[in-house]
Amino acid sequence: MPAFFQFTQGSESRRFNPDSSPLLGRFRAVPPQPGLSRTRPGQPGGLFSSHRGSIHVGYGSVLALGAAEDSDDDSGSDEELLHMEGVSRLGIWWRRAVRRVVDLWVEPRQGAVKKAVDVWWSRYAVLVLLPATLAVVWCAVPFPQYPLPDDDLDGLPDDPDRGSKVPGHGAARVRVNFWFFLLFFYGLYNLTALMWITKVFNLYSLNWWPQSLGFPVTLTLIAVVGMVVPIPVYFSEETRFLTVHNTTWITWTFIIMAMPVAIAFLILMVNERHIGLRQSLSETQRIFTTSWWAGEADTFSHRERRRPALQPDSFDPDLLHVSEQPRSRRRVAIAREWLPASFVRFIWFCLVLFVALMAYVIGEAYAEIYLRTLPHDNFETVVYVYSWVATIHILDGLTGFILGMREGERVGSYPLSWVFKLYFMLTYQTYVRALYARLRSPSQFILLQILSSTGLIMITPALMSTIFHRLLSAARLTTLSYPTYQKLCIRNVFIRFIAENVSMATFLGAVLVLHFGANKDVYPYFAFDGDSDAEPYDFNLTFYASSVTWACELVAAGAVRVLISYFYNVNVDLEGKSDLAGWPELLPASAAVTLHVLQNMLFSIIRIQFL
Incomplete structure (x- = not known):
């Protein structure tokens, strides 16, 4: 089978501080040696042609590592094929297109990723337009729809005929085909989730699937399980009611996404990675452990001992007095219950995944509470938004603490x-975007935008100052050096720009295709037809006010970039694209997590009622 994921082991260098040379999974990425720049002579303004305006201190500093071997200039070979083998120009174009897809998304190569993110329009296309388009097309594919029976207008506990309030995302208006929902809509949703988990494991430098089965087979088996298990639940009269709740399907996706984590954990346990070393210790290494003196195995797995146990009478009692205290070695022996650092690091990694998976389950609960208590005034809207902001920042801070930034600091991976960070920023932004469809007046849009833009323009540059960093250091809230701390702040600004744009582009696209398209009755959240007095919301207000909000966000983002460049002489875009090119696997991982979170936003507002 082809290699789906490629890892490059960096070389250690004692000239660089571990704080400035982060881990890429188990491998370390370090700055290149002087004179290794791959910028061609006479090529000005390239991404890697100059470090001016950059604060590279290790993070993103692998500027040109391997760029030469990733050169995409193979027009000569294509021409040779064209003349020597008679290959058509269409074949050449197809070959190039396939190679570019592989080099960007399957086996990312530094040269291809550098070319894709070097200019703003190309970078915007792969990070914003592509995920947004895929998400909108996914929800726009027409569902096979059937009318509701007269005696069961909804069949849900929140049916207005049952005396309870219709939630803000509306009551079901049609019945949909179960098989189309399961095999296409929900199947693609789960496939994206599994690809996101896979890419995260890829950044961790660990394959979660069994080597004997391989990635395609294991992924297919999990996907089949994800679609087979709901079938008996749907056909059973006792459990069929569960299938009309979005929370049920999201919870099942949570379990499916946890399967790769469980499989990886079981593989490590079977291989006894929690009780042993990867390789046997040499005789010289064993001299400095109790295994040599006490006759213990060099690892705690079931391996043959290399040296028999030495008896106490083998020593001169006048020298070592071992015979007088034959059991003293038990007090200095290494405990058999120790855990290797790699296994502890994996446990931290699993905890990060658990926190991340719980974030969108909590987000679904937040959205449900908000929608069931509509309409809201300005104060209630602000309370909802900023309580969600606080929740996301707490979870994000917990995740950042677990991941760490330096070797030996829990996970210690900058790419992860x-x-x-992109995942949590997107999770926050998508739920805020969905909120826009339930704002009742321009004043609510204005109030939220003033708070958001003011915080971004005024607070963000202040948080990057040396004074604030000293305060954090004095309070023991950070141990990072100032250049590293500043680098993280710049990275967060870049990630926020991506999250704001891709979430708003998806929201506006979904509003259009779901309001005017064939799935209008499947997504009553975007119907805006005034069928219920409980939903006095307007399409024009939502679409145009959201568009103005997007324009304001672009202006605010530009203002922040100018302020950062003026006060700190740092180019935000340069830092972001250097990270993406320095770690090529970040591009497909970012695209996968973006598409997954966008699908979460759309999945949470669909109304399911099966035939």
Whole structure:
């Protein structure tokens, strides 16, 4: 089978501090040696042609590592094929297209990723437009729909005929085909979730699937399980009511996404990675452990001992007095219950995944509470939004603490922290976007935008100052050096820009295709037809006010970039694209997590009633 994921082991260098040379999974990425720049002579303004405006202190500093071997300039070979083998120009174009897809998304190569993120429009296309388009197309594919029976207008506990309030995302208006929902809509949703988990494991440098089965087979088996288990639940009269609740399907996806984590854990346990070393210790290494003196195995797995136990009478009692205290070695022996650092690091990694998976389950609960208590005034809207902001920041801070930034600090992976920062920023933004469809007046849009833009423009540059860093250090809230801390702040600004744009592009696209498209009755959240007095919301207000809000966000983002460049002489875009090119696997991982979170937003507002 082809290699789906490629890892490159960096070389250690004692010239660089571990704080400035983060781990890429188990491997360390370090700055290149002087003179290894791959910028061609006479090529000005390239991404890697100059470090001016950059604060690279290790993070993203692998600027040109391996760029030469990833060169995409193979037009000569294509021309040779065209003349020597008679290959058509269409074949050449197809070959190039396939190679570019592989180099960007399957086996990311530094040269291809660098080319894709070097200019703003290309970077915007792969990070914003592509995930947004896929999410909108996914929800726009027409569902096979059937009318509701007269005696069962909804069949849900919140049916208005049952005396309870219709939730803000509306009551079901049609019945949909169960098989289409399961095999296409829900199947693609789960596939994206599994690809996100896979890419996260890829950044961790660990394959979660059994080597004997391989990635395609294992992924297929989990996907089949994800679609087979709901079938008996649907056909059973006692459990069929569960299938009309979005929370049920999201919870099942939570379990499916946890399967790779469980499989990886079982593989490590079977291989006894929790009780042993990967390789046997040499005789010289064993001299410095109790295994040599006490006759213990060099690892705690079931391996043959290399040296028999030495008896106490083998020593001169006048020298070591071992015979007088034959059991003293038990007090200095290494405990058999110790856990290897790699296994402890994996446990931390699993905890990060658990926190991340719980975030969108909590988000679903937040959305349900908000929608069931509509309409809201300005104060209630602000309380909802900023309570969600606080929740996301707490979870994000917990995740950042677990991931760490330096070797030996729990997980200690900068690329993983990059992806999870994007995940939490997107989770926050998508639920705020969905809120826009239930704002009742322009004043609510204005109030939220003033708070958001003011916080971004005024607070963000202040948080990057040396004074604030000293305060954090004095309070023992950070142990990072100032350049590293500043680098993280710049990275967060770049990630926020991506999250704001891709979430708003998806929201506006979904509003259009779901309001005017064939799935209008499947998504009553975007119907805006005034069928219920409980939903006095307007399409024009939602679409145009959201568009104005997006324009204000772009202006605010530009203002922040100018302020950061003026006060700190740092280019935000340069830092972000250097990270993406320095760690090529970040691009497909970011695209996968973005598409997954966008699908969460749309999945949470669909109304399910099966035929």
